[in-house]
Amino acid sequence: MLLTSSIRALPAGRPLTRLRSVRFASHDAPHFNEPTGMLFGEKPPPPGFRRIKQPWENIWYYGMYGTMLIGGVLLYFKPDTSIQTWALKEAKQRMEARGEKYKYEPSSH
Structure with a gap:
């Protein structure tokens, strides 16, 4: 069905041999990040320092666990x-x- 609708969509002067080289629904290979051994890709902080939270993290924690708590109560x-x-x-x-x-009530027998 897809092939026949594509042939109909071709202009009249275009040869059909060109159709074989057309790739339908193709895309590049997915990007691969090399593993670094770091948790979430972050370097650990130097000794004596704490990890700096990103601004969205507290919102996510309160939203996720707060929703679970409210859902449990409900x-x-x-x-x-x-x-x-x-x-x-x-x-x-x-x-x-x-x-x-x-x-x-059981009988008295």
Whole structure:
């Protein structure tokens, strides 16, 4: 399908032999960074000095862990909307309306 639509798109005077040299969806090879042995490509600071944080790092830490904390709290307090809970509540209401007991009580046998 792609080849036929490309042939139709060619100008009338263009020879079809030229079509074989056209490369579709091609690109250069991905760039490869040589490994340096440094963590994240950063040189370790000299002894007695601390690593200087970049301005975006604190925003990322607070945003990532804050979102996880808020998500955990919201998940913990999420209302129970399962079908089993609804069905148990509905069955209890219907059995009470008919005058039946909904809890199992073993017989005296």
